[in-house]
Amino acid sequence: MSRESVRPETMLLVDQSRCVGCHACETACKMENDVPPGPRWIEVVEHETLDTAGNVVLTFLPLNCRHCGDAPCIRACPTLALTRGELGLVNLAVERCIGCGECLFACPFGAPQFGEDRIMQKCHGCLERRSQGLPTACEQLCPTQALKSGTPRELSHHARGARAAAVASRQG
Amino acid sequence: MQAAEVWSRHTELVIMWGCNATGAGIHQDVCYLFEAMERGARLIVVDPIVTAIASKADVHLRPRPSTDAALALGMINHIVSLGLEDRDFIDRYTYGYEELQAEARKWTLERTEQVTGVPAALVAQVAEDYATHRSMIECGYGHQRYTNGHQAQQAIAALAAVCGHLGQPGAHCNYMEVGAGYAGLLNSGKVQNPAGAQIKKSRLINISLFGQAMREAVDPPIKGVIKWRGTMITQHQDARRVIEAVKKLDFLVSIDQFPYDDTDYSDLVLPACTMYEQWGVHPSYRHQYLQLQVPVVDPQYESMPDIDFWAELGRRMGYGEYFPKDYTGLDWLKELLPPDFPFEQAMHPNGPIRLPERFCHPIPNWDGKYNTPTGKIELHATAYDERAKRFPGEWDPVARYVPSAESAEGDPELARRYPLLLISQHPGTRTHDQFLNLPYIKEIEGPPKAMLHPDDAAARGIQEGDRIRIYNDRAESFVLAHVTRKVLPATMELDSGNWIREGGNVNQLIHQRVAGPRDVGHGVMEEYDFQLDGHTTPFFNLLVEVEKA
Ligand code: SF4
Ligand code: SF4
Numbered sequence: 001m002s003r004e005s006v007r008p009e010t011m012l013l014v015d016q017s018r019c020v021g022c023h024a025c026e027t028a029c030k031m032e033n034d035v036p037p038g039p040r041w042i043e044v045v046e047h048e049t050l051d052t053a054g055n056v057v058l059t060f061l062p063l064n065c066r067h068c069g070d071a072p073c074i075r076a077c078p079t080l081a082l083t084r085g086e087l088g089l090v091n092l093a094v095e096r097c098i099g100c101g102e103c104l105f106a107c108p109f110g111a112p113q114f115g116e117d118r119i120m121q122k123c124h125g126c127l128e129r130r131s132q133g134l135p136t137a138c139e140q141l142c143p144t145q146a147l148k149s150g151t152p153r154e155l156s157h158h159a160r161g162a163r164a165a166a167v168a169s170r171q172g
Numbered sequence: 173m174q175a176a177e178v179w180s181r182h183t184e185l186v187i188m189w190g191c192n193a194t195g196a197g198i199h200q201d202v203c204y205l206f207e208a209m210e211r212g213a214r215l216i217v218v219d220p221i222v223t224a225i226a227s228k229a230d231v232h233l234r235p236r237p238s239t240d241a242a243l244a245l246g247m248i249n250h251i252v253s254l255g256l257e258d259r260d261f262i263d264r265y266t267y268g269y270e271e272l273q274a275e276a277r278k279w280t281l282e283r284t285e286q287v288t289g290v291p292a293a294l295v296a297q298v299a300e301d302y303a304t305h306r307s308m309i310e311c312g313y314g315h316q317r318y319t320n321g322h323q324a325q326q327a328i329a330a331l332a333a334v335c336g337h338l339g340q341p342g343a344h345c346n347y348m349e350v351g352a353g354y355a356g357l358l359n360s361g362k363v364q365n366p367a368g369a370q371i372k373k374s375r376l377i378n379i380s381l382f383g384q385a386m387r388e389a390v391d392p393p394i395k396g397v398i399k400w401r402g403t404m405i406t407q408h409q410d411a412r413r414v415i416e417a418v419k420k421l422d423f424l425v426s427i428d429q430f431p432y433d434d435t436d437y438s439d440l441v442l443p444a445c446t447m448y449e450q451w452g453v454h455p456s457y458r459h460q461y462l463q464l465q466v467p468v469v470d471p472q473y474e475s476m477p478d479i480d481f482w483a484e485l486g487r488r489m490g491y492g493e494y495f496p497k498d499y500t501g502l503d504w505l506k507e508l509l510p511p512d513f514p515f516e517q518a519m520h521p522n523g524p525i526r527l528p529e530r531f532c533h534p535i536p537n538w539d540g541k542y543n544t545p546t547g548k549i550e551l552h553a554t555a556y557d558e559r560a561k562r563f564p565g566e567w568d569p570v571a572r573y574v575p576s577a578e579s580a581e582g583d584p585e586l587a588r589r590y591p592l593l594l595i596s597q598h599p600g601t602r603t604h605d606q607f608l609n610l611p612y613i614k615e616i617e618g619p620p621k622a623m624l625h626p627d628d629a630a631a632r633g634i635q636e637g638d639r640i641r642i643y644n645d646r647a648e649s650f651v652l653a654h655v656t657r658k659v660l661p662a663t664m665e666l667d668s669g670n671w672i673r674e675g676g677n678v679n680q681l682i683h684q685r686v687a688g689p690r691d692v693g694h695g696v697m698e699e700y701d702f703q704l705d706g707h708t709t710p711f712f713n714l715l716v717e718v719e720k721a
Pocket of ligand 1: 064065066067068071072073074090103106107108109110111112122
């Protein structure tokens with residue numbers, strides 16, 4: 001088995017403390033890629049839990065393809081339809097896909113989608129937009145700025161900066 | 173409201189009261205709120221339902237529906253009993269404090285807990301935190317959708333006044349104030365009643381009693397209606413009665429974008445432009461910015477911009493001088509807006525403009541001036557005393573808690589037969605009943621569902637996903653059950669805006685009734701002051717029973 005471990009050069013950071021489950025990212029993705037109702041390249045999943053004090057709390061998780069650095073779907077695909085592409089994104093060659101669903105079974109996020117033709121489709125990471133230096137479509141439309149695309153280094157820098165600011169404001 | 177870029181920087185605590193900001197207005201100030209919170213500000217949400225914004229809060233208070241006035245009075249009493257009120261502010265800027273205090277004194281923490289269901293310790297904690305921090309209150313419509321909604325709003329505003337949390341950066345109490353600034357900016361008088369036109373004052377029909385009033389109006393009777401930019405049937409209380417009234421009309425014209433309940437009963441349906449096909453102005457409820465809406469596509473098929481329809485109608489009725497031919501939507505906007513309005517900037521995709529300071533100060537009441545008869549914050553509303561001389565009603569000038577009409581406390585008799593109070597939130601994925609026809613929206617929403625507490629569901633043998641019948645003496649609605657702790661026991665939720673023709677409409681279950689102090693009879697009025705007389709409709713005073721369908 002060839003394990004493939006290229007570090008992705010672009011990622012999408014999901015800030016769950018900001019996501020409010022409005023589904024705007026889903027709409028943005030549909031518009032950008034002309035995806036009909038049915039397959040959802042990004043889907044926001046709501047979860048209801050009780051916190052330690054017994055309060056009911058909702059959490060929201062926008063789930064798209066994470067373009068994993070060591071992608072189980074690439075390993076699972078028998079026709080080599082899934083490969084590592086530009087900017088480190090996991091690329092799908094539709095013409096090679098036979099719609100067997102192995103990627104879906106392997107993916108921890110349920111990211112691979114199947115349309116009416118039963119051929120796989122999924123988030124391509126807005127490769128074209130990213131190459132032009134633009135944010136992904138979902139990032140651009142998110143009204144709470146819960147989504148942020150960038151390299152792992154940039155996203156780490158961003159998250160650490162926010163953390164430092166929060167700590168500073170608590171001390172100040 | 174206070175400018176978002178001011179309060180978000182200065183406030184230490186925000187109370188979102190009856191305000192589902194994330195579901196119905198996410199574009200308005202949620203980002204600013206998150207910035208304030210990331211800076212360290214605390215968030216308190218008051219809402220019987222677990223919304224997304226409630227899930228982000230440090231403390232979520234879940235009062236029983238329609239008991240908000242009791243909660244606010246309980247907080248005031250606790251604050252005063254600890255001496256945390258702002259004496260200096262009260263003396264300088266308020267009128268009627270003693271009367272308020274006498275009312276608040278009845279609300280011990282124990283009684284507040286008894287009525288609202290919010291634990292006394294939590295009421296005390298939030299009251300103390302609110303009083304001792306630089307605090308904002310952001311009000312929505314939630315607590316106002318009851319017959320006692322005006323009292324709730326008055327009590328909440330009184331809470332801010334008692335603590336002196338007004339008129340300073342990061343301290344304010346906002347309730348839909350944009351109207352004033354926006355109305356100042358727009359010269360609508362000039363457009364609605366141009367010089368020389370001499371348009372006579374006409375009767376007014378109360379929106380809450382629409383179905384009834386349409387039939388009661390006799391002098392002259394209402395025979396025809398042109399219905400435009402609003403829903404007459406789907407969104408009105410007791411929608412079935414509205415349908416009866418509509419059937420008696422000689423002529424109903426709907427200007428709409430797609431077929432639904434309203435168009436089913438129309439003699440003529442004129443295709444309306446979407447907002448993408450015509451000019452418009454976009455202000456906000458919660459921030460001080462405004463944008464011009466620029467058409468990005470031509471009117472599709474036979475649709476036309478609303479203004480073109482009305483202007484053409486005016487010309488055909490012989491009033492051509494007031495409706496110049498070839499006047500575009502932009503020309504009309506130029507009549508509405510001041511000559512120095514920065515059109516270019518307001519049209520730019522990245523360029524909303526701030527409402528000019530003369531209409532809308534970044535810090536309202538910064539000068540300690542209040543636009544009331546006494547010039548002070550009226551904890552005793554003298555304007556109510558004046559209204560009481562002219563109109564019947566329940567003009568209690570001081571905030572107090574009165575159980576609301578159709579609720580367990582307000583109508584125990586009815587509550588025995590219909591024990592569940594049904595709240596209808598605005599759907600988060602649409603604008604009221606609009607866009608329900610879109611498969612893209614249906615994909616996200618799924619079929620219409622009503623929320624039901626696990627205890628209530630178990631008592632009726634209802635499980636998640638079951639088809640249920642929600643009913644009372646007025647109507648029945650059929651939807652799927654969503655069994656969830658997001659609602660309190662004895663409370664249900666069904667989003668507004670589902671079409672009657674699809675079976676899941678909530679409004680047909682609601683009684684036709686007005687909220688607010690004024691008794692408007694059958695709803696045909698000569699005069700109406702929306703800020704004093706009412707302002708909202710008691711959509712949530714609604715008792716139902718539910719069973720497996
Ligand atoms: S489809 Fe799933 S496994 Fe493959 S890269 Fe995307 S998230 Fe990872
Ligand atoms: S657009 Fe942003 S806030 Fe809305 S669901 Fe998506 S990630 Fe969450």
